[in-house]
Every structure is written in C-alpha cells, then in structure tokens.
Amino acid sequence: MNANSPLDQRLAFMDRCTRCSQCKFVPVPKSREHASACPSMDYVEYHAGSASGQLIMASGIAHGEISYTPSLLETVSACTMCGACDTACKINFAELVEPLEGLYAFRARIVEDGQSPKRHREVMDKIAATGNSQGQPRAGRATWAAGISFDSAPKVLLHVGSVLSYDTNKHASLRLIAETLQKAGLCPGYLGEDEGSCGMLAWDLGYHHMARSLAQTFMAQVRASGAKTVVTFSSSAISAYRSIYPRMGLDLSGIRFLHFTEYLLELVETSTLALGAAPTYDGKTVAFHDTCKLGRLTEPYQETDRALQKEMGGIYVSRTPQAIHFSQNGIYEAPRALLRLMGITVEELERNRQYSYCCGAQGGVKETLPAAAKMAARNRLDELNETESSTMVSACGNCAHHLGKHARDAFTVVDLIDIVATSLTATKGGK
C-alpha cells in the first residue's frame, strides 16, 4: 500500500460504501422511467457499473482481492464521471463515502498501474500532440476568429475550448459574440492557436499529472496576458477551473473564472449588452438540459484537510464540513435566465439541476464506448416525452452536439450559444 497514492488515501472512504444502491437513482424520482441517475449502471447492468460497484472494484485492487481484467477496464470506461452518484449518496452519507472522489482516485490508480485502456491512451496522445482530444491540428484552432483582432493586454481573456474551436457550425455564433463584445468596448483577449486543453478530460481519465501540467501551462498564459477574468465557452473548462484546479496547488489568486452564460448575463444586467427576443424561439417553450460539468461539477472546491476523525465513540466527522460538496453553487441559473430574457419559456426536465442525468458526452465515454454514450443520450432525450417541449437546449457545445447526433423523431437539440449569439447587441459604443 502506498500512503501517497490517491486511491490508498480514499480507501477508507470506499470501504464504508454500504452497497445501498442509492447512487443508482436520483434522490426522489418523479417516475420509474427516469429514476436512474447513473448512465454507466444503465449500460453495464452488473453492480460493477454503479459508483458503488466501481468503489468496490477499486477496493478489490487496493486489497489485492482482484486484478485488472478487460471487463473491469470496460466497465470503468462506461462511467461518464458525471457525479450524479455523489449527489445521491450524500443525501444519506454526507462525508462518509463521497463516491466521486473515489472514482477520481480509482482512475488515477489505473493510470499509475499502467492499465489505462487503449482508447484512453489514444485520447491522451492526441491531447499531448495537438492540445485537443480529437487530434485536430493546432493550426485550425483559431480559424473561427479569422479577421477579428483581439486585445494583447486584455482585462478579459476568452477561452473557447476544443469542442467549439473545431466545430465549424459554431464559428458564426462565436464570431457574433466576440464582435458584439468588441462593439460594447470590452475588447477581450484570446490565445488563438496557443490555447490548449484545459486538462479536464485528462483529469477524468486519471492522468492527473498531465492535467496539472496542462493547467499550469494555461495559468501561465493567463498571467502573461494580464487578464484578471477568464471567460470560457466550455463547460469542461469552467468545471476544471473551479473544481479541479484548486486541488493542484496552482496560484489562482486574483483571477475570476466565468462561464460565458454568467458573463453575458452580468453584461446584460449591467446594461452593457442587450438581449432581445430570440428570432426563432420567442414565445416558445424549451426544455433545459443541465450539463453535469456546468452544474453540479462546477461547485467550487476548497483545498483543505478533508480527513475524517472519530467522535462520540466512532461517529465519523469531517474536519471541514463547510468544504463538503453537495452539488450546490453550480451554474444552474445563468443559462435559464438568458433563455427567459429572450422570451423563451424554460421547462424543467424531471431530472434537473443537481439531479440532471448525464447525456454521455463526457468522461471519455464517447471516445471509448460509443454505444454507452449513445444509450445515455437516448435516455436523456426520452425525458422530453414527459414535457410539452420538443426542443432541448444545452449550454454546452459538447452535450448539444452529442445529444443532437442521437435525437430522433420530432425532437431537436439546440446549443444555447446559437440562440444567444443572434439576440445579443451592444448598448455602448465601440472603443
């Protein structure tokens, strides 16, 4: 046993799993159809697919009860690292188990043991070579911004993220937003081809050292730019900034990290920008999909002493209860507020906000087990059947793309950025 290994540090927490199965379900389901919280359990079916099952496998590896097998690695690869299990478990167990921390530690151990699945290794090779998981050339990263000149000493630095950078369907919206910001005299900066991966996927796949090195590079770029605010279009990036970077011992002081929905809402509320009625959607009702990374996984992480101590004859007590994650303070309101400001009625899916069901786009599942990712997307889209809406809106390019790819019948999926971009105008003059 290696006391410094993340898995060994979490082992006692894992070993407290009571196998109660609550992590498989949203805390209070509204129907049997949409009771599940866990896409990997839905795909794997054996208990191993659940958070509890993965913690037990991790414990089995740590205690030498089991060895790595192809089934173990495939099962772990079906987990989207969406954290719904963590929310559900904490309803009863608060600080006692904290499954998501265990899942992070397990993946790190798999990498440490040289057992990372081939597909994960391939993704990491692409990130190392090109700065994005798709292996797209660096040279193409900033084509969306051709002709736009960015400030070289900006107050605000835009981070676009790998997905939107290479999704040509999103380039018009990105341009519109950047241009509107400039018209409002805000003049943000942008790293262009030097922008790399935020490190979130590397973290999720268990490559914590690589994630830290990517984070370090990015923070050095932020410092060099002089910007005090980073605005990202990526839900993975905002999750990384707020909930992963603080674990890495990086100096984040004095930098504000915002998701573009928060930033735009702030600018609209301070009348720097105006948001008009959305051309196609005004007066319509849409259902909102809370992206896990944007919602429960953006809860700020506090680096602190997370150990438990025994009190009153064996009651496990957190030394820093204020730092326990309860899926609060994620970004739930800003995207909804933007939709409402554009005259759109927002309808809630049965599993919403911190209880949202992952669409399968994250955690490397899309790349590694497409069938599992597809099943998750279909499960999520089926939730539209319980609403009046036939349109699902997501504020994450990754989710919107993945859900859109698997939408059937009359259902459509729309990326919030595409609605906002055309409704946004500057109220102040240019520079």
Place this chain on the structure above:
Amino acid sequence: MSAKTDKGRLTLDPEVRIELENILGARNITDDPALMSGYAWNTGVGKIASSDKFAALWPIAVALPATVEEVAAIVKCCKRHGLSFRPHSTGYGSMGCVTSPDSICIDLRRMKHLEILPEDRMAVIGPYATANQLQAEARKHGLTCHVVGAGPSHSPLASATSLIGVGITSQFTSANMRNMLAWEWVTPEGDIIRGGSAASGLGWYASDGPGPGTRGLLRGFFGAGGGLGVFTRIGIKLYPINQKGKMEVIGKVPQLRSKLPPHTALLHAIFPDYEAQRAATFDLLQDDVCTVLLRMPPDHIGWTLTRTNAEFVQRTKDKTLPEPAILDNGASWTILIASRSEAEHRWRSETVRAIVASHNGRFAEMTQEEEEVLYHNLATSQYVPRVLRASGGITTSFGVLDSFHFLPQAIEMGEKVLAKDTAPGGDLCEGSPDEQWIWPHEGRYMWAENIIHFDPTSEASRAAGARALLTHFADQWKRPLGTTGLLVGPIQDVTGPRIGKAPAFARKVKSYFDKDDRSKTKEYVIPNMPPVVEKVLPAFRPIFAFKPVQSVMAKILAKKGM
C-alpha cells in the same frame, strides 16, 4: 466445476458457461472476478462485519436474466450440474451474498416490470422495480406503497416475498408479510408457478382464497431469504394517500424537505415517561386518528435534522439540537395526521391533541423546516439509510412483536442491552440508552427493534455490537417479550418452541420444495435437520445465555463476522 482460482474459489465449468450463454446471451453471464466483486462485498450492514471488506465466499458466476423463462432455465441448469443459486434483487447491504462456494448469483436487475392497477389498489412488479420507482408511479394515482426501513432503493418484491417487511409507516401501509397479493415463482426445481387467480387467467388480483394461506407457506413472518427459489413478479398492495401527483421536493442536498399537503400535520408528542406514552398509544390507536406513529430514538432524529455528522456532533455538544433530538425526550411519538378534508383534519388534530394532553404529554417546538424534513423522510422512508451515516455500521436487535402493553419493557430491554455501551466511553457509538425504533402495525400490535451502532473498523466496537445481540437473545429467553421477529438460522432452533413450531414447519416447506438445498441461504431454516437434533437444540439455551460464553462468542463474531 472442480477447478479453483488462485484464491481457492471454485470456477465455472466451461460446459456450464456455454449453457448459460445459450440461455442468456454472453453479455449476461460473467465469472470475471472484477464484475463479481460487487456481489461479495461484506458491508456487514444489518449484520456484524468482519474486518475483511470482501466476503469469504464469492459466487462462481453472476447471471442477469430478463424473463421468468430465463430464470427457470438457469435454475434447471444449476440442478443439472449440481450447482446452487442465490436470488438477488437490489442486494442492499450484504443480505444477498452467496452462502456456498458453488452458488450462482441470479441478479434480477433486468426484471423491472412495474404496472399500477389503481382500481385494485395494487401494483404488479418485478424484482428490480425499486420502492422509489413504485412510489413515484403509485403517487400519480394518489396511492403509495409500503417502504421498509431499508429505504427508497430496496426491492419491494424481495421484501414482500423473501425478507422481513417491516417499515415505519406500517400503521397505514401494513407490513410486507401481509402485502403480497399474487406471485410468479420459479421453484427450486425450476418450475414456474403462478399463485392466485392469475393462474386461472383472471388477471393478477388474487389474494389467498379460503384454506391455508400460500403466502404464509412461501414466506411466513420472516421470509425464506432466498431459500425457496426465485420470485419473478408479484401483486403488491397499494394504499391511498391524501395527495395525488409527484412529490415536490424543496430544500438543498442533503436536507431535502417536502411541503406538507393540505389537511396534513406533523406533530412530535413528548410524554413524561413510557407509562404515559403507553396509555396514550392505546387511546390514539383506539380512536384511529393517526396516519403514522413513529418512535425514533432522539439521537436518530438528530441525525435526520442535521446535514452532516460534523453538524450533529457539534450541536450535540453545544446542546442546540431541537427538542425531539434531546436524549431526555425519548418517550415520544412523531405523529403524522393526513386527512382528506378540513373537517376531518380538525377532528383528528383536536382528538390527538386532547389525548396527548390527557396523558400529560406536550408537543415539541419545531421549525417549519424541521417539520418538512421529518415529513419528507417519513414519506420516503429515508430515515434508516440516513441512520447509517454515523459510522457506516449498524445491526439490529431481533425485533419485538407484541401488544403495546409491553412498550415500557421494550425500552427497558433496549437499555439493558445497550445503555452501558452507548454512554460516553462505551464501546458503541454514543447515542440513546435504548435506541429503540417503535411503531404500530395496522393499529394492532407494536413493532420494536433497536438499532445498534458500532464502528466497523474497531474490533472492540464490533464485539460490543455482537454482545448486544447475544444479550438480547438471552434476555428474550429469560423474560420473553413478544415474538422475536428477526430470528433466522440455527438460533431459531435454539429458541425452539418459544416461537411456536415455526422453524419445524418452515423446514418441512423447505425440504418439500428444495430437497437438495439448491436455493442456498443462511437466512432461513437449516434444511434437512434430523428431528432428534431439532429436539435437542433448545437444551443449549443456558449455554448460549451464559455470560462468559457470550463474551467469547462476541469476540469470535467480531473477528469473523456473521
């Protein structure tokens, strides 16, 4: 099947694997140790854990059938090859772990059938229609199901067919040993039997007709714990509630709350002592004014009303927990009144208030938020899983099923078993001296069961948990207090005729349906016991009740688990 792994576990014969693959498809059968590890997890929840996190016995394979025919085919395959099997619904705690080295675990996860028949006030469910799902669907029709203390994610089918079935709302949702109406059953021989009028093509509404009750035969009070084949579908009773539609949840994780529906009140009555509480109980039950009556130990109420253990411990030390969570206020009832009209509600509330006052009781001050937290937990039965938060290790005494006349004695017995070790400096987690959970079943009899909290990582604490259980037996033998509800395995036989002829009868049932003991479990009777042994075992009672023997046994259990 004779081959063994490097851990000395039996392996699945390739020939059997091919047969099972043909029945289920390759994806639905596994003997991969990693995938099977989740079926060998020794949580010790509800039992005494050993220090090992993994059970000594692992299944030789886990099967995931989707239909009753597939289940029957698996059972027949086991029979052909001399293997045993163990049915597994959601597998809460470790109660579905295999108990023999040659067992296949039949995980019924893919059998999720759930159909509400509102006119018949029943549902037809499969093993993986969990309580939270059943409740969500039933609520759409203004109905609810009985949710046992295991909480929202257990299987009501497993509960109603095979394991206990007691739960905190029993006053109006009965108990699951009385809630099963019809059944589809794969016998240990692999035959498919449907009980009640389902078999005559009249649909599923089918309680037992005149004559001996099949339900009693199949499950008795405790259930066969997986020792009588596999149940694949049942009809289960639903009960009307005074609200139709989704349960609206407010509050932030982890303190979820629900607004009380119209004509509903959540009160917490505190009595000067247990005699007064007993007297009030008879009046409250006689007038049939309470929808739910629940006595939780005060510290467990404290766990429910606090977000984290840290908050609970801090507030215990600061003495800032609300009245119901103060140890001195143990003689108490949490009372839910759920009425259908203003007039009914006025009458019920006034009657409850008058009865409580007439026995010198009073009502605790609670904030609206506290009331809503308690109501939410009562309606969803989240209380018991939350109680596990303290240390992750609980077990339970053997349950007292008797008249409310014995309420004070039940508390006394709880104190005798626990008070020393739950006091500061004792070997168990600190808590109430008795830790008794008490509630009425259908207004008739009292269920009392004390929850024993131990620290599973400490051998001394595990031994104290075991000691508490053994003391409870000895006490029950010396001064019987009702039926000991949760007796299984050899201890039933040691207890002997004091619980009637139940073990002997259950053994007959087991031997009749499962001659070769293929449906393997330790949560039923010992099969095929010679009558002479059956007769002799009760004679061992004084030995088991002898303090030094108990002490040695407790130490062994703390090491090896049970």
